[in-house]
Amino acid sequence: MINKPNQEPGSNQISREAVDWLLRKIIHIPKNWLIISSIFILLSIFQITGGEKITFKFEVTNTTAVFVALIWLPSLLKIIALTGGAIKTPVGEITGSSMMPMLQSLTGDTLGFLIEQTKLAEEIAPPQQQLEMRQMRHEWQKAYASRVPSSEARKQIESLSQRYKELRNSLPAGAKRTFEMESIAGRMRALASEVNFSEQEVNNLLKSNDQGKRLLGLSVTEWSGDPTYFYAVLNTINNSETAFEQTCALRAAEKMVVRLNTQQKQDLHSVLLHQRNFNEAEKCWIRPNSNRWALSDRILTALEE
Numbered sequence: 001m002i003n004k005p006n007q008e009p010g011s012n013q014i015s016r017e018a019v020d021w022l023l024r025k026i027i028h029i030p031k032n033w034l035i036i037s038s039i040f041i042l043l044s045i046f047q048i049t050g051g052e053k054i055t056f057k058f059e060v061t062n063t064t065a066v067f068v069a070l071i072w073l074p075s076l077l078k079i080i081a082l083t084g085g086a087i088k089t090p091v092g093e094i095t096g097s098s099m100m101p102m103l104q105s106l107t108g109d110t111l112g113f114l115i116e117q118t119k120l121a122e123e124i125a126p127p128q129q130q131l132e133m134r135q136m137r138h139e140w141q142k143a144y145a146s147r148v149p150s151s152e153a154r155k156q157i158e159s160l161s162q163r164y165k166e167l168r169n170s171l172p173a174g175a176k177r178t179f180e181m182e183s184i185a186g187r188m189r190a191l192a193s194e195v196n197f198s199e200q201e202v203n204n205l206l207k208s209n210d211q212g213k214r215l216l217g218l219s220v221t222e223w224s225g226d227p228t229y230f231y232a233v234l235n236t237i238n239n240s241e242t243a244f245e246q247t248c249a250l251r252a253a254e255k256m257v258v259r260l261n262t263q264q265k266q267d268l269h270s271v272l273l274h275q276r277n278f279n280e281a282e283k284c285w286i287r288p289n290s291n292r293w294a295l296s297d298r299i300l301t302a303l304e305e
Contacts, residue, residue: 040117106143108144108147108183108187109179109180109183110183111140111143111144111186111187111190112144112182112183112184112185112186112187112190113179113182113183113186114140114186115137115140115141115144115186115187115189115190116182116183116185116186116189117182117186118133118136118137118140119133119137119186119189119251120291121133122134122137123291123294123295124291124294140186140190141189141190142190144186144187144190144191145190145191145193145194148191148194150194153191153194153195154194154195154196154197156191157187157188157191157192157194157195157216157219158216160184160187160188160191160212160216161188161210161212161213161215161216162212163184163212164181164184164185164211164212164215165210165211165212165213166212167180167181167184168181168211168212181244182244184215185215185219185244185248188215188216188219189219189222189223192219192220192222192223193223195220197220199228202217202220202221202229203217203229203232204217205217205220206218206221206229206232206233206236207232211241211242211245214236214245215245215248217229217232218233218236218245218248218249218251218252219248221233221252221255222248222251222252222255223255224255225252225255225256225259226256226259227256227259227260227264229252230253230256230260230264230268231264231267233249233252233253233256234253234267234268234271236249237249237250237253237271237272237275238271238274238275239283240283240285241283242285243285243287243290243292246275246285246286246292247291247292247295250292250295250296250299251295253268253299254295254298254299254302257299257302257303258302265303268299268303269300269303272286272296272299272300275296276293276296
């Protein structure tokens with residue numbers, strides 16, 4: 001996997017004094033974001049190891065520190081937006097562009113995880129919070145994509161696909177594997193617009209027996225929203241090997257809805273109703289009160305419009 005070194009912060013890096021001043025001014029943090037951040041923090045310090053004997057381990061990591069700091073990000077973004085993109089402080093000015101060094105200081109793995117987790121939060125949040133989450137996710141994605149030259153994007157995203165397959169086959173189920181795989185999915189999302197696969201290549205990815213390649217195909221398909229791939233995506237929704245794979249397929253289908261013909265809409269409606277009969281043994285993954293249920297609700301509503 002290609003990894004570029006983190007860029008060194010430039011002269012527009014936010015000073016400690018500016019951050020201290022800003023935090024004193026911020027008095028409101030959105031409840032949903034606070035809950036989500038708290039969950040991320042707990043997940044980052046809680047590890048389960050399987051085997052003959054299940055063990056539990058609590059450890060504060062660099063990722064934990066990142067999530068603690070990011071609790072304040074929604075308020076920061078709100079203030080920047082409300083002041084026309086800049087905030088004057090006693091020690092200087094904070095602008096949208098001066099946030100980039102903060103994002104660039106995060107590792108690629110952490111940015112990928114943030115992208116995926118923010119997408120999950122976006123799917124279940126109320127409409128106003130959805131917009132905020134989407135704006136944050138776009139910032140994460142731009143920050144990650146800026147590290148990968150366009151000429152290397154294809155090689156990078158294919159490497160992530162291979163890495164996803166290796167992790168699923170080598171790591172036991174648990175917090176570490178979940179973090180790694182969701183991080184990969186987030187990084188693929190960030191690079192999907194940078195690659196140029198042919199129609200045949202995307203179809204081959206979607207129909208592959210390799211889960212990593214299918215995830216890559218779904219990432220590209222979700223970004224494009226091209227109904228050319230509708231039936232390949234529909235087959236994945238109805239025959240996903242994992243709940244996460246179905247989540248990615250549902251996201252791709254949602255982007256296509258407005259461009260589907262009558263027959264395609266009927267076929268999608270039928271598959272969604274079947275999959276909402278939650279039964280893991282039969283690989284019906286749409287469980288009530290899950291993000292997949294919320295996704296399917298939105299798609300069913302769109303199909304009726």
